[in-house]
Amino acid sequence: MPRAGMREALGAPALAMAATFLAFGAAVQAAGVGLGWALAASLLVYGMPGQMVLLAAIGTPGGALAAVPGAVAANARFVPMAVALAPWLGGGRGRWLALPFIAVTPWAMAMRRLPALPARARLPWFLGFALTSWGVAGLSTAGGHALAPLLPLWVLAALLFVNPLYFGLIIASEARAPFVRRAVLLGALATPLALLLPPAIALLGAGLAGGTLAFLWGRRAGG
Amino acid sequence: MQADDLALALLVLACAGMRGAGLLVAGRLAPDHPFVRWAASVSLATLAAFVTLAVVAPTGALALIPLAGRLMGLGAALAVLAWRGGLLAPLLAGLAGTLLGSVLG
Numbered sequence: 001m002p003r004a005g006m007r008e009a010l011g012a013p014a015l016a017m018a019a020t021f022l023a024f025g026a027a028v029q030a031a032g033v034g035l036g037w038a039l040a041a042s043l044l045v046y047g048m049p050g051q052m053v054l055l056a057a058i059g060t061p062g063g064a065l066a067a068v069p070g071a072v073a074a075n076a077r078f079v080p081m082a083v084a085l086a087p088w089l090g091g092g093r094g095r096w097l098a099l100p101f102i103a104v105t106p107w108a109m110a111m112r113r114l115p116a117l118p119a120r121a122r123l124p125w126f127l128g129f130a131l132t133s134w135g136v137a138g139l140s141t142a143g144g145h146a147l148a149p150l151l152p153l154w155v156l157a158a159l160l161f162v163n164p165l166y167f168g169l170i171i172a173s174e175a176r177a178p179f180v181r182r183a184v185l186l187g188a189l190a191t192p193l194a195l196l197l198p199p200a201i202a203l204l205g206a207g208l209a210g211g212t213l214a215f216l217w218g219r220r221a222g223g
Numbered sequence: 224m225q226a227d228d229l230a231l232a233l234l235v236l237a238c239a240g241m242r243g244a245g246l247l248v249a250g251r252l253a254p255d256h257p258f259v260r261w262a263a264s265v266s267l268a269t270l271a272a273f274v275t276l277a278v279v280a281p282t283g284a285l286a287l288i289p290l291a292g293r294l295m296g297l298g299a300a301l302a303v304l305a306w307r308g309g310l311l312a313p314l315l316a317g318l319a320g321t322l323l324g325s326v327l328g
Binding site for chain 2: 052082087102157208
């Protein structure tokens with residue numbers, strides 16, 4: 001079953017991961033920071049908004065240390081994602097193997113696939129998918145760092161846009177389920193809130209507002 | 224250890240802590256537990272807000288793509304998704320639409 005997850009990770013998810021982490025690796029190189037830092041950020045943080053917040057702070061007067069709280073807040077979506085994912089990984093200690101890989105891409109695909117799998121196949125599927133995606137992220141970061149001088153800014157921008165396109169496709173393909181449709185609709189409608197909040201908590205604030213309203217709507221609707 | 228490395232180490236620890244807290248709290252809950260459903264709803268809404276922001280009001284390098292490119296990219300991706308399903312073909316169509324829209328826009 002890990003192979004099924006690995007195979008699935010090598011399609012559209014790999015393209016989305018590769019494009020995003022390639023652009024990150026190039027941005028790190030452009031900031032004059034070494035490959036070791038880039039790889040540690042991609043493989044150990046493994047959450048692009050927080051990585052970008054930290055990178056943007058390097059060389060500024062406050063420095064990267066001052067940006068840590070903002071970077072943590074930018075990745076705070078890990079908490080609700082881990083909560084939503086945990087019950088599908090089983091109650092045993094094995095679920096802790098998934099800890100480093102809880103990020104948007106593995107989470108989104110796992111929430112599509114795991115409910116349909118037998119209980120004992122879920123964790124292996126997730127680990128197969130997540131390890132493959134993680135490997136793609138590392139290789140792409142290194143590739144971006146090496147290729148940075150050859151990549152014009154508009155190519156980097158287009159590569160970064162692959163990521164929201166991919167997530168848009170995932171939520172659109174799942175939007176037939178009323179639960180998903182409500183959360184997506186209210187999350188999109190809550191987006192103006194993100195423009196009013198401090199950048200580090202903007203997305204999470206919109207997600208909390210939209211997601212909580214969608215949850216309450218679902219309770220009223222009985223589904 | 225330099226300040227940039229220390230900052231990265233602190234972020235790594237914080238992210239592991241957030242993931243671990245979620246796994247710890249919900250590991251023994253059923254998938255249809257209200258708390259788990261709420262967390263899934265918040266995660267999906269956050270994802271929807273992320274996509275909406277990236278298309279309508281992007282910042283950083285994404286803002287270099289003209290609005291026409293972003294809209295054509297998303298439109299092409301969703302059109303191919305509705306036409307033939309899957310994810311890879313719609314994603315490639317979206318990337319092509321983004322580049323085309325950027326040139327035309």
